[in-house]
Amino acid sequence: MAVKIRLLRMGKIRNPQYRIVVADSRTKRDGRAIEYVGIYQPKEDPSIIQVKSERVQYWLSVGAQPSEAVQRILEKTGDWQQFKGLPAPPPLLMAPEKANRTATYEAEAKAAAGVADAPAAKPAKKAAKATEAKADKADKAAEKTPAAPEVAETRPSDTKAVDPAEPNREAVAADAKDPAGAGADAN
Structure with missing residues (x-):
């Protein structure tokens, strides 16, 4: 019996999704498969390729022939190079989590x-x-107009009326703290 590793089409119209299958070469494209060994979704960005490497290596070792499309996929995953004994390709792009x-x-x-x-x-x-x-x-307008002489305003609340008959309160408070008056002369 001639065994092939090929793609089985799944998915919708204009959104193909494939399974990588091992099947008898005489069966239909979407017919019965011997084993499912991977998936391929080309419309995703980047394309999703998942292959069961051990099973593919087994089927290649017993003589299964990959189709051209599957061989290109296996070359991208490195399974074909592993089977042939060649150096591995660069790693695949992975979609972010x-x-x-x-x-x-x-x-x-x-x-x-x-x-x-x-x-x-x-x-x-x-x-x-x-x-x-x-x-x-306002600042620009003030610069343009000539400066008027400033006059200090005096309000009745600002000025203190000092009664000459009344003793200076600050002096009385200082004398109460230092009755000898020594602190004032020491400086």
């Missing part, structure tokens, strides 16, 4: 909570920029 859905959800929830706080801060930033712009305009 999928992120955990719950971890992704939690990260997005935290980001959304941070975004919810940010809009409240944005108006404050805009208000601060607006006041800075007004202050800059």
